[in-house]
Amino acid sequence: xxxxxxxxxxxxxxxxxxxxxxxxxxxxxxxxxxxxxxxxxxxxxxxxxxxxxxxxxxxxxxxxxxxxxxxxxxxxxxxxxxxxxxxxxxxxxxxxxxxxxxxxxxxxxxxxxxxxxxxxxxxxxxxxxxxxxxxxxxxxxxxxxxxxxxxxxxxxxxxxxxxxxxxxxxxxxxxxxxxxxxxxxxxxxxxxxxxxxxxxxxxxxxxxx
Numbered sequence: 371x372x373x374x375x376x377x378x379x380x381x382x383x384x385x386x387x388x389x390x391x392x393x394x395x396x397x398x399x400x401x402x403x404x405x406x407x408x409x410x411x412x413x414x415x416x417x418x419x420x421x422x423x424x425x426x427x428x429x430x431x432x433x434x435x436x437x438x439x440x441x442x443x444x445x446x447x448x449x450x451x452x453x454x455x456x457x458x459x460x461x462x463x464x465x466x467x468x469x470x471x472x473x474x475x476x477x478x479x480x481x482x483x484x485x486x487x488x489x490x491x492x493x494x495x496x497x498x499x500x501x502x503x504x505x506x507x508x509x510x511x512x513x514x515x516x517x518x519x520x521x522x523x524x525x526x527x528x529x530x531x532x533x534x535x536x537x538x539x540x541x542x543x544x545x546x547x548x549x550x551x552x553x554x555x556x557x558x559x560x561x562x563x564x565x566x567x568x569x570x571x572x573x574x575x576x577x578x579x
Contacts, residue, residue, distance in 0.1 A: 380439075381415040381432035381463075383424065388431055395439055399448045409504050409540075410443070411451045411479045412436075415463045429463060433470060443475045451479035451503040454494050456487040456514060461494065468498060477503035481545070483510050486524050492532050499536040506545040507570065515550040518559075519566040526570065534573040542567055 379391035398410050415432060419425045436450075443450050452468060454461055468478060478494075478501040485491050487510065495502075509522030519526050544563055553559040 380412070380435035381428040383428055383431060388435060392435055392438055395435075396442050399439070399443050399446055399450075402448050403446050408447070409449050409451050409479075411453050411504065411506075412439075413453055414455070414467060415460060417455070417457055417460060419459070421459070429466065432463070433467070436467060436471060436476065440471060440476055447475075449475045449477055449503050451477055453479040453506065454481050454484050456484045458488065461488075464494075465497075468501060477501040479504050479506060481506040481508075482519075482524060482529065483508040483514055483516060483545070486510055486522070487512060487514055491524060492529060495529075495532055499532070499538070502536060502538050502540070504540050505543055507543065508545045508547075516545060516547040517550050518546050518553070518562055519544070519570060521551060527574065530570060530572070531574050533570070542571060 379387040380395070382388040382391065395410070395412065402408065402410050415425075415428060419428060439450060452464055454464055468476070478498040480495050480498075480502060482491065482495075482505070484506075485494055489512070507519060509517040509519050509524050509526075511517075511522050515522075544567055546563060548554065548556065548559045551559055551562075553562050
């Protein structure tokens with residue numbers, strides 16, 4: 371996800387685009403099922419949509435899209451994880467969607483780099499941690515550069531304290547890119563990624579594994 375190069379169209383006012391986005395999302399759900407994957411991550415409303423009537427209508431469209439996808443995913447026993455974004459207006463929609471769809475199969479995908487762009491770490495993780503289905507973990511210095519954990523300015527010790535306090539048994543996914551890392555050799559980069567993952571998996575002192 372998203373199924374379109376320019377971003378997800380589940381919230382599109384153009385009905386043809388919205389229905390095509392639903393179709394492609396259903397294909398992603400089917401593919402997940404075929405590959406024994408149980409979670410599909412969804413992006414929501416595009417960035418840069420001004421508040422007003424058009425945005426309100428887009429949100430209604432998006433809610434209708436999610437309702438259709440939730441029914442389809444539930445039938446396939448696949449879960450839908452709504453990912454947080456890099457702007458407050460996007461996350462307002464995320465919160466509305468998570469409130470509207472308060473149970474299975476819709477939950478939360480926490481993206482650490484996106485929240486760090488907003489300098490609000492770890493408000494969303496604390497607020498929606500009980501709905502957490504999967505994570506996209508990466509670091510940055512204020513822009514979405516997908517660095518390895520501990521290469522940017524995210525407080526990963528605080529993350530570990532919050533994360534290990536949640537009832538979460540899913541995977542720990544590093545959504546990282548060698549492009550902006552100081553580790554330019556692929557072998558060294560992958561070894562460092564493994565080291566970071568092992569460190570994040572370790573509960574802080576005082577918390578049981």
